[in-house]
Amino acid sequence: xxxxxxxxxxxxxxxxxxxxxxxxxxxSIVLIFGMILVLGIAxxxxxxxxxxxxxxxxxxxxSIVIGLIAIGQSAVILTGGADMSVAMVARxxxxxxxxxxxxxxxSSALIVPLLLLGIAIGAVLGGFxxxxxxxxxxxxxxxxxxxxxxxxxxxLAIATTPIRGIPPEFLKIYDSKIGIVPVNVLVMILVWVLAxxxxxxxxxxxxxFAVGGSERVARLSGIRVNRxxxxxxxxxxxxxxxxxxxxxxxxxxxxPSAAExxxxxxxxxxxxxxxxxxxxxxxxxxxxxxxxxxxxLSNVFNLTQxxxxxxxxxxxxxxxxxxxxxxxxRSA
Amino acid sequence: xxxxxxxxxxxxARISTFRPSQRLIHGVDLAGKWSAPIADVIILILAxxxxxxxxxxxxxxxxxxxxxxxxxxxxxxxxVLLVRSIDLSVSAVLALGAVIVVQTTGGNSIGxxxxxxxxxxxxxxxxNGFLVSKRLVPPFIASYxxxxxxxxxxxxxxxxxxxxxxxxxxxxISIGQVGFLPAALVIWLIVNAAxxxxxxxxxxGRWIYAVGGNPSGARYAGVKVDAMVIGAHIACSMxxxxxGLVLSGYIGYVDLKLGTDYNLNSIAASIVGGTTFTGGRGxxxxxxxxxxxxxxxxxxxxxxxxxxxxQFAMQGLVLVFATALQGFRQFLLSR
Numbered sequence: 001x002x003x004x005x006x007x008x009x010x011x012x013x014x015x016x017x018x019x020x021x022x023x024x025x026x027x028s029i030v031l032i033f034g035m036i037l038v039l040g041i042a043x044x045x046x047x048x049x050x051x052x053x054x055x056x057x058x059x060x061x062x063s064i065v066i067g068l069i070a071i072g073q074s075a076v077i078l079t080g081g082a083d084m085s086v087a088m089v090a091r092x093x094x095x096x097x098x099x100x101x102x103x104x105x106x107s108s109a110l111i112v113p114l115l116l117l118g119i120a121i122g123a124v125l126g127g128f129x130x131x132x133x134x135x136x137x138x139x140x141x142x143x144x145x146x147x148x149x150x151x152x153x154x155x156l157a158i159a160t161t162p163i164r165g166i167p168p169e170f171l172k173i174y175d176s177k178i179g180i181v182p183v184n185v186l187v188m189i190l191v192w193v194l195a196x197x198x199x200x201x202x203x204x205x206x207x208x209f210a211v212g213g214s215e216r217v218a219r220l221s222g223i224r225v226n227r228x229x230x231x232x233x234x235x236x237x238x239x240x241x242x243x244x245x246x247x248x249x250x251x252x253x254x255x256p257s258a259a260e261x262x263x264x265x266x267x268x269x270x271x272x273x274x275x276x277x278x279x280x281x282x283x284x285x286x287x288x289x290x291x292x293x294x295x296x297l298s299n300v301f302n303l304t305q306x307x308x309x310x311x312x313x314x315x316x317x318x319x320x321x322x323x324x325x326x327x328x329x330r331s332a
Numbered sequence: 333x334x335x336x337x338x339x340x341x342x343x344x345a346r347i348s349t350f351r352p353s354q355r356l357i358h359g360v361d362l363a364g365k366w367s368a369p370i371a372d373v374i375i376l377i378l379a380x381x382x383x384x385x386x387x388x389x390x391x392x393x394x395x396x397x398x399x400x401x402x403x404x405x406x407x408x409x410x411x412v413l414l415v416r417s418i419d420l421s422v423s424a425v426l427a428l429g430a431v432i433v434v435q436t437t438g439g440n441s442i443g444x445x446x447x448x449x450x451x452x453x454x455x456x457x458x459x460n461g462f463l464v465s466k467r468l469v470p471p472f473i474a475s476y477x478x479x480x481x482x483x484x485x486x487x488x489x490x491x492x493x494x495x496x497x498x499x500x501x502x503x504x505i506s507i508g509q510v511g512f513l514p515a516a517l518v519i520w521l522i523v524n525a526a527x528x529x530x531x532x533x534x535x536x537g538r539w540i541y542a543v544g545g546n547p548s549g550a551r552y553a554g555v556k557v558d559a560m561v562i563g564a565h566i567a568c569s570m571x572x573x574x575x576g577l578v579l580s581g582y583i584g585y586v587d588l589k590l591g592t593d594y595n596l597n598s599i600a601a602s603i604v605g606g607t608t609f610t611g612g613r614g615x616x617x618x619x620x621x622x623x624x625x626x627x628x629x630x631x632x633x634x635x636x637x638x639x640x641x642x643q644f645a646m647q648g649l650v651l652v653f654a655t656a657l658q659g660f661r662q663f664l665l666s667r
Contacts, residue, residue, distance in 0.1 A: 082472070132652070132656060136655075136656035136657075136659045136660045136663075137659045137660055137662070137663035138655045138656045138658070138659030138660070139609040139655055139659060141472050142418075142472075142599060142603070142609065142651065142655045143651070143652055143655040143656060143659070145596065145651065146596075146600075146647075146648045146649070146650075146651030146652035146655060147648065147652060148648070149596060149644050149645070149647050149648030149651065150644070150645050150648030150649060150652065151648075152641075152644045152645075152648070153641045153642060153643070153644035153645030153646075153648060154641075154645065155641075156639075156640075156641030156644065157639070157641050157645075264476060264480070267473065267476075268477075271473065277469075277470045277473055278470065307488065307491075309484055309487035309488040309491070310484070310488050311484075312480060312483060312484030312487065312488075313481060313484030313485050313487075313488050314484070315480055315484070316477055316478070316479075316480035316481025316482070316483070316484050316485075317481055319473075319476075319477035319480065319481070320459075320463070320474070320477045320478065320481055323463065323467070323469040323473055323474060323477060324463055324467050324469065
């Protein structure tokens with residue numbers, strides 16, 4: 001009798017230990033999805049509209065653009081860098097594609113070439129960022145901030161008023177479905193899986209983690225540091241370009257104020273998802289959680305009609321609390 | 333490749349074989365220190381040729397006041413950069429100051445409002461410094477979060493409306509004249525002289541350089557590293573507040589978009605003037621030259637009648653160029 005209870009307690013202790021180790025090893029991911037759960041429950045209490053299926057689908061749809069940008073941003077932050085040019089890359093892609101459509105009588109034959117062109121522009125700009133950073137050893141955050149400002153000027157030179165003349169077929173991309181799955185959700189999932197495979201299963205992906213952990217050690221171990229970093233920035237640029245194309249398809253006009261503020265929002269999503277802002281630690285799963293959390297938050301704000309300025313106040317507060325609470329140990 | 337283990341020779345081949353010559357290191361170091369003053373002189377000469385309007389007394393006074401405001405803010409930014417941190421919340425603090433002073437003077441005395449403004453600025457700097465030094469938050473994230481927060485608080489309070497008239501005292505300290513100089517320029521001169529004395533001739537100043545140059549070394553030498561970082565942040569926020577008061581005196585009313593450029597400009601001015609991101613290198617003379625460079629370039633865009641988006645491109649170019657140059661310089665010097 002007593003032996004049985006002893007064994008039972010031993011088994012339950014072991015099980016408990018397993019759970020605690022899992023939680024400790026994945027603390028940030030458990031935390032973020034726990035927060036989403038708590039926020040979701042709180043939201044259903046505050047407003048009934050929240051749990052409408054159409055509203056829940058809306059949350060997913062609204063997080064597509066920022067989600068794509070955040071996935072790219074994650075790869076860059078894992079190297080220990082940052083890409084502050086993503087919002088302006090998304091905008092310039094949207095504006096260039098819109099301009100070409102408008103100049104060609106919104107011909108729908110151009111859709112596929114222009115989609116490819118847009119992604120190529122993103123790749124080139126990302127590669128430019130990456131080369132700039134690896135060749136000059138400049139501070140990634142500030143130099144991409146500067147690139148963003150140059151692009152902001154160029155964007156204003158392209159257009160100061162919304163560009164019309166996007167073919168209706170292009171606008172349908174955003175709302176189209178394959179079976180019951182919306183195409184945009186599908187693309188997002190594909191990009192996410194690609195990013196996940198890239199970071200966990202591929203040689204350059206592991207190199208990204210190594211570079212983020214310690215660039216010096218990675219270099220001395222014979223890892224191609226520069227190649228991994230440039231690759232991360234190219235990936236980020238391409239994700240941003242894709243986000244810009246979706247923005248264009250969603251809004252229907254080449255909006256000169258598209259993607260404003262998404263550079264910082266993507267960093268917040270990544271940070272909330274538990275990727276260390278010093279690089280080298282974290283996972284793409286966390287990023288997904290961070291994006292969802294932000295989307296739910298803004299959805300709740302909109303449903304309860306909180307003033308936009310208070311939204312900004314809350315966003316800032318959440319970021320400050322989150323970064324203050326997360327421990328980012330750095331043994332220098 | 334079928335093996336994950338590389339031969340030592342292959343590893344050696346992948347490790348950079350870049351061996352910079354002494355001449356290159358020296359040249360890049362000089363360029364990092366002197367590019368801003370040299371560019372200033374070139375632009376001043378160029379302006380005389382292509383845009384003589386630049387030398388109008390009214391335009392010169394505008395340039396001087398803009399120079400003074402950015403100079404005060406950038407001096408604070410330089411202090412923060414010297415201790416290996418960065419402050420992206422200066423623009424929010426700057427705009428906040430104007431709101432506080434303009435909106436609370438109804439009934440209160442202006443003295444009280446100014447004390448209040450500086451107290452709030454000091455608190456914001458304290459929070460930034462705390463996050464950076466005690467919680468090890470990357471400085472740009474901490475201060476950018478602070479930017480969003482402070483901006484949100486200000487806009488929630490004002491509802492985004494431009495309002496109020498600026499008190500006479502602020503008008504006086506920015507557009508008033510002291511002798512033949514604008515008052516703002518005199519204030520800039522006093523602030524900078526005080527900071528230069530502190531940085532060069534006091535142990536406090538040497539500690540700041542020590543913290544930036546080698547934080548762990550400074551810690552072992554008994555310097556209170558965290559206190560230096562927090563102190564630099566407090567000083568930076570208070571200087572940004574001061575800059576904001578001078579700026580609102582110059583503009584005359586409080587605008588929704590007041591001061592949004594000052595983050596980027598103050599960083600660009602410090603960096604192009606020879607301060608590096610890795611701390612411990614740079615001084616306020618360089619920063620002054622960097623401030624002059626930015627203000628001159630931005631003013632030239634206006635004087636030449638170019639579209640205003642050239643200002644964005646110009647700021648971005650200066651920032652990219654300067655960051656790349658200083659990054660490379662630091663890389664060479666630290667080898």
